[in-house]
Amino acid sequence: MVGHVDGNVLAGPLSELFQFDVTTASARCVSCGDVATLACAMVYVEPASLIVRCRNCDDVLMVIVQEPDLTCIELRGMAWLQVPR
Amino acid sequence: MGIISRGFSGRSREHNPDLPPGQYLTEDFPVLSAGPTPNIDTADWEFSIRTEFGAVHSWSWDRLHELPIDDIDTDIHCVTRWSKFGTSWRGVSLDTLFADVDTSDEYVMAHSYGGYTTNVPLADLLDGKAWIAFEFDGEQLDPEHGGPARLLIPHLYFWKSAKWIRGLVMMDDDEPGFWEQNGYHTYGDPWLEQRYS
Amino acid sequence: MTDGIKPNVWKVGIVAETRTETASGRSILLDVPGWGGNIAGQHADVRLTAADGYTATRSYSVASAGPGDRVQLAVDRLPTGEVSPYLVDDLIVGDQLEIRGPLGGWFVWKPEIDGAEQTGPVQLIGGGSGIVPLVAMIRSHTASGSTAPFRLLYSVRTPDDAFFRTELTEPSRGLDVTWAYTRRAPDGWPRPAGRVTTADLEADAFPASLSPAVFVCGPTGFVETVANALVELGHDPSRIKTERFGGQ
Ligand SMILES: Cc1cc2nc3c(=O)[nH]c(=O)nc-3n(C[C@H](O)[C@H](O)[C@H](O)COP(=O)(O)OP(=O)(O)OC[C@H]3O[C@@H](n4cnc5c(N)ncnc54)[C@H](O)[C@@H]3O)c2cc1C
Numbered sequence: 310m311v312g313h314v315d316g317n318v319l320a321g322p323l324s325e326l327f328q329f330d331v332t333t334a335s336a337r338c339v340s341c342g343d344v345a346t347l348a349c350a351m352v353y354v355e356p357a358s359l360i361v362r363c364r365n366c367d368d369v370l371m372v373i374v375q376e377p378d379l380t381c382i383e384l385r386g387m388a389w390l391q392v393p394r
Numbered sequence: 395m396g397i398i399s400r401g402f403s404g405r406s407r408e409h410n411p412d413l414p415p416g417q418y419l420t421e422d423f424p425v426l427s428a429g430p431t432p433n434i435d436t437a438d439w440e441f442s443i444r445t446e447f448g449a450v451h452s453w454s455w456d457r458l459h460e461l462p463i464d465d466i467d468t469d470i471h472c473v474t475r476w477s478k479f480g481t482s483w484r485g486v487s488l489d490t491l492f493a494d495v496d497t498s499d500e501y502v503m504a505h506s507y508g509g510y511t512t513n514v515p516l517a518d519l520l521d522g523k524a525w526i527a528f529e530f531d532g533e534q535l536d537p538e539h540g541g542p543a544r545l546l547i548p549h550l551y552f553w554k555s556a557k558w559i560r561g562l563v564m565m566d567d568d569e570p571g572f573w574e575q576n577g578y579h580t581y582g583d584p585w586l587e588q589r590y591s
Numbered sequence: 592m593t594d595g596i597k598p599n600v601w602k603v604g605i606v607a608e609t610r611t612e613t614a615s616g617r618s619i620l621l622d623v624p625g626w627g628g629n630i631a632g633q634h635a636d637v638r639l640t641a642a643d644g645y646t647a648t649r650s651y652s653v654a655s656a657g658p659g660d661r662v663q664l665a666v667d668r669l670p671t672g673e674v675s676p677y678l679v680d681d682l683i684v685g686d687q688l689e690i691r692g693p694l695g696g697w698f699v700w701k702p703e704i705d706g707a708e709q710t711g712p713v714q715l716i717g718g719g720s721g722i723v724p725l726v727a728m729i730r731s732h733t734a735s736g737s738t739a740p741f742r743l744l745y746s747v748r749t750p751d752d753a754f755f756r757t758e759l760t761e762p763s764r765g766l767d768v769t770w771a772y773t774r775r776a777p778d779g780w781p782r783p784a785g786r787v788t789t790a791d792l793e794a795d796a797f798p799a800s801l802s803p804a805v806f807v808c809g810p811t812g813f814v815e816t817v818a819n820a821l822v823e824l825g826h827d828p829s830r831i832k833t834e835r836f837g838g839q
């Protein structure tokens with residue numbers, strides 16, 4: 310798909326890993342320190358992976374690779390993730 | 395397996411001996427975008443090879459064009475399952491670029507403008523198997539397809555053909571690049587369906 | 592949502608009805624046992640499986656809102672697409688597909704939050720099929736008898752490209768609809784055909800001084816242009832929620 314979509318699209322894939330709706334959690338970007346709701350991040354969708362980028366500096370926040378029998382998620386671009394209780 | 399959707403076949407996956415397993419043939423050139431497309435002015439562009447001894451061999455856009463240029467006619471295979479036959483490219487062979495490079499390392503990390511990396515064994519770059527390509531289909535390579543120049547290693551899945559190539563760094567061990575750290579196969583042979591590790 | 596609803600589980604949806612909306616799009620009504628209702632603005636993931644096991648998954652906003660297991664989607668056909676032509680042209684009543692949801696708690700509008708009625712103004716801005724989650728918000732607004740003032744700016748290529756046209760041509764009380772045609776406007780239409788501009792937003796949307804909640808949805812390029820123009824007009828970026836559908 311050309312062009313990115315919003316972090317909202319992560320709700321389904323991440324529901325396989327988390328009990329709560331992670332798209333309403335906020336995350337801090339390691340590169341630029343921007344804090345934003347995950348729903349506001351930019352997501353590049355490819356057939357087997359989702360690349361989540363900071364809305365402010367474009368750096369990678371998270372990568373989700375969906376393989377036939379497992380989902381792998383890489384979170385190095387986030388300093389933290391904060392979930393409303 | 396989930397329930398089958400009546401009449402849904404997805405993009406056709408045909409049987410063709412030139413098509414690696416699990417691939418479908420496409421006429422167009424799909425753009426995969428893992429991020430924004432970097433815009434690199436050829437005046438600022440530079441390509442370099444760095445060895446374990448700290449030696450750096452580098453080429454400006456003009457110097458690269460003074461080297462012998464190959465016409466390459468090849469099939470390409472993307473891990474996202476499309477293949478395209480008979481694509482035509484122009485570029486400089488890595489045999490030419492490695493001619494004066496002294497190294498005993500066997501692995502290479504390719505670095506791109508925009509920050510991507512991918513790992514490749516040196517042997518897969520030599521003997522007429524790989525190029526720094528800057529023309530596609532008779533035109534300057536489009537930025538969305540990796541221009542001004544990309545690595546072209548047609549015998550591996552296409553993510554190894556790093557877009558917006560900036561340099562190669564020799565490594566003594568096979569370390570994973572950006573995609574490989576995220577579960578993509580370390581080598582990526584389409585004929586063996588080495589998609590994921 | 593009640594206990595026992597599991598948005599993360601793939602459920603089976605059975606096509607109950609299809610309705611032609613435009614030359615390239617239609618809505619699909621599904622019966623999804625276990626769906627359990629959704630908030631306006633949420634989406635679902637739809638998964639199709641071919642006979643050889645190949646699967647394709649896409650996200651679709653939900654046009655329906657409120658309780659129940661009946662879900663309405665509306666899909667626009669991208670001629671070169673893998674999934675949308677199947678949904679628009681091939682699916683028939685009685686067919687089954689897999690659906691996961693309701694999903695997403697961000698791009699949503701609720702008539703009340705923690706028992707307090709939401710009375711603040713709401714500006715909806717949709718392009719093409721981007722109307723889908725906005726229609727859910729309009730329906731939720733009507734069904735709840737909400738007094739929050741609602742405005743919709745709907746951008747479509749031509750009058751024939753509007754989804755939910757009848758519903759939006761005779762809007763319910765408390766909703767103002769402005770149409771912006773990008774290719775061909777009806778005869779005598781005051782606004783010439785063309786893309787939505789900052790001037791359109793200034794003329795037809797709630798002004799920044801009222802701090803409306805703004806929801807923008809449609810193709811990525813459309814959402815980007817509109818969101819930038821809104822910020823230029825002084826809207827607080829944190830009041831603007833976006834749902835990009837992809838594409839240029
Ligand atoms: C949260 C969310 C909600 C969505 N809700 C809806 C909805 O309610 N109704 C609806 O019709 N669609 C919706 N979409 C878009 C939908 O998910 C698919 O992307 C769309 O149906 C195309 O899928 P496809 O398999 O047919 O095309 P693909 O095979 O994925 O793509 C085919 C070609 O079309 C291009 N393309 C992909 N998406 C778009 C686009 N949106 N506009 C223009 N070109 C595009 C691609 O670059 C590609 O070249 C939504 C997307 C998201 C992320």
Ligand SMILES: [Zn+2]
Pocket residue numbers: 338339340341342343363364365366367368
């Ligand atoms: Zn950042």
